[in-house]
Amino acid sequence: MLFCPVFSAQFYGFYIAAGISDMIDGTVARKTGSSSEFGAKLDSAADLFFVAVAGMKIFPEISLPKFIWIWIGVIAVVKIARIVVACIREKQFVIPHSIANKITGFLLFIFPLTIPFVDVRLSAGIVCAVATVAVVFFS
Numbered sequence: 001m002l003f004c005p006v007f008s009a010q011f012y013g014f015y016i017a018a019g020i021s022d023m024i025d026g027t028v029a030r031k032t033g034s035s036s037e038f039g040a041k042l043d044s045a046a047d048l049f050f051v052a053v054a055g056m057k058i059f060p061e062i063s064l065p066k067f068i069w070i071w072i073g074v075i076a077v078v079k080i081a082r083i084v085v086a087c088i089r090e091k092q093f094v095i096p097h098s099i100a101n102k103i104t105g106f107l108l109f110i111f112p113l114t115i116p117f118v119d120v121r122l123s124a125g126i127v128c129a130v131a132t133v134a135v136v137f138f139s
Contacts, residue, residue: 006057019109044095062120071128100134
């Protein structure tokens, strides 16, 4: 995905394949009895990497108002602060997996797929609103 032209068929193919595999890997691991704490942490790290790569490719290509960028930054700072505090309290790397965070992740995943059909300001605002609720109330 990193080396494909953004919004190309190849990009979307890799994007969708990565997203689908991320959605099913935990379920498969649990059903086969192969889940582990390390696997859960690796999944969280892979999620962050996937979001970072997708963001690096997509965000330079779209036009978002300044307040959306600020909103994204505030959400990121609060989320990182919550993760750091949880890690200090628990003395281990902890990322909350609440339903609100899963909904946010799903909306974030479909965001690039909506770009040709929905105004990016509207879809970005929806993702930010749900992410704000998730980070404030469910982290």
